[in-house]
Amino acid sequence: MSYVIHMFLPALGIMGNCLDSSAKVEAAHSSRTPSGISKTSPSSVPSNLSILSYSEASDFSNLPTPRSEGEILSSPNLKAFTFNELKNATRNFRPDSLLGEGGFGFVYKGWIDEHTLTASKPGSGMVVAVKKLKPEGLQGHKEWLTEVDYLGQLHHQNLVKLIGYCVEGENRLLVYEFMSKGSLENHLFRRGPQPLSWSVRMKVAIGAARGLSFLHNAKSQVIYRDFKASNILLDAEFNAKLSDFGLAKAGPTGDRTHVSTQVMGTQGYAAPEYVATGRLTAKSDVYSFGVVLLELLSGRRAVDRSKAGEEQNLVEWAKPYLGDKRRLFRIMDTKLGGQYPQKGAYMAATLALKCLNREAKARPPMTEVLETLELIATSKPAGRNCQLEQKRVHAPDRKSSVQKGSHLNHTPTAFP
Ligand SMILES: Nc1ncnc2c1ncn2[C@@H]1O[C@H](COP(=O)(O)OP(=O)(O)OP(=O)(O)O)[C@@H](O)[C@H]1O
Ligand SMILES: [Mg+2]
Numbered sequence: 282m283s284y285v286i287h288m289f290l291p292a293l294g295i296m297g298n299c300l301d302s303s304a305k306v307e308a309a310h311s312s313r314t315p316s317g318i319s320k321t322s323p324s325s326v327p328s329n330l331s332i333l334s335y336s337e338a339s340d341f342s343n344l345p346t347p348r349s350e351g352e353i354l355s356s357p358n359l360k361a362f363t364f365n366e367l368k369n370a371t372r373n374f375r376p377d378s379l380l381g382e383g384g385f386g387f388v389y390k391g392w393i394d395e396h397t398l399t400a401s402k403p404g405s406g407m408v409v410a411v412k413k414l415k416p417e418g419l420q421g422h423k424e425w426l427t428e429v430d431y432l433g434q435l436h437h438q439n440l441v442k443l444i445g446y447c448v449e450g451e452n453r454l455l456v457y458e459f460m461s462k463g464s465l466e467n468h469l470f471r472r473g474p475q476p477l478s479w480s481v482r483m484k485v486a487i488g489a490a491r492g493l494s495f496l497h498n499a500k501s502q503v504i505y506r507d508f509k510a511s512n513i514l515l516d517a518e519f520n521a522k523l524s525d526f527g528l529a530k531a532g533p534t535g536d537r538t539h540v541s542t543q544v545m546g547t548q549g550y551a552a553p554e555y556v557a558t559g560r561l562t563a564k565s566d567v568y569s570f571g572v573v574l575l576e577l578l579s580g581r582r583a584v585d586r587s588k589a590g591e592e593q594n595l596v597e598w599a600k601p602y603l604g605d606k607r608r609l610f611r612i613m614d615t616k617l618g619g620q621y622p623q624k625g626a627y628m629a630a631t632l633a634l635k636c637l638n639r640e641a642k643a644r645p646p647m648t649e650v651l652e653t654l655e656l657i658a659t660s661k662p663a664g665r666n667c668q669l670e671q672k673r674v675h676a677p678d679r680k681s682s683v684q685k686g687s688h689l690n691h692t693p694t695a696f697p
Pocket of ligand 2: 383511512524525
């Protein structure tokens, strides 16, 4: 789950602003004032929230039908847990069960019986990840419900499996399959884990591309809207699965070319035309995919405030190198130790460049992105890697491959 970018559309001549969480609500159940700021009713939980959803992942109807909260929560694919059950499953949300923290809240490791799905003794039964929402009101609830809605219906090997949820008083929780290798963000940017090899990076890119491609090509298209390294989770074999569907949105239907929304997403990953106009298309996800592909190649964060000037923005910094075969090694992750095929790296860089095209229409569809990545992964290495070149010359700004200042906060913030 994610914080949101709150940007009020420059196209309408509206100033950017940062709202408190009670005002962080999007079009579906908010009214827009002339200033573009969404207002919400003061009630903390809407009783009959309608959001767009689908009848079945494998058999979407053409016209998405809004479902009530009651309908969403009665999904036959999901177990409704009591708060007590999840308290027991996580040993009372003990700090040593903590897996991570995001904008939504804390994520704990828990154990449940795989048949009855009731809490089991720690160490026995099935391991799960339990996400506990910080009590922050309406926006949190809406994203929580959107996630239950989508993941209650969409099933694919590259989407994280939602096992169940808990709604009790102020408490909102989600129970997922446990992804033992955590997020891609942890592996790329945090100190500790072994650096990912080239082939694992390509495997992750392919898995994530399959997940996005599935969403975009569903009978009723789904736009994911929050594609970023922290939302790509990895299982024991580095199979990638997309998590966090709180911002997901139904794609345009009929003759419409886009959906108009309040801009939400994560700075550094969101497509420029979407940020500027609020017009959302599947090509916005393709742009974000290009940013993550660049992160995989360079080992750098989309936005890194510890860097100087224009180097803070990965896309701006890396773009000039991507189409240049001879200079590409300058932006490649030094943690790869030069162990990557030159041709494959160049193909991946060219692909990233296409995804990052400022013209949304010129970006390739995810099916094409996936095909190219599969080609890169299966093509034979040319027998040469970049080790020598990388030793000889370093990119000007890459003094150290270790992230300074530990984890740079990458949770979304309001755009300036
Ligand atoms: N299903 C899971 N299995 C294992 N670990 C998980 C799982 N879901 C989340 N985590 C861990 O919890 C961390 C926090 O996840 P969360 O989705 O709350 O935040 P985030 O993605 O880092 O940030 P944001 O709130 O911006 O999406 C992840 O980085 C990951 O390490
Ligand atoms: Mg996340």
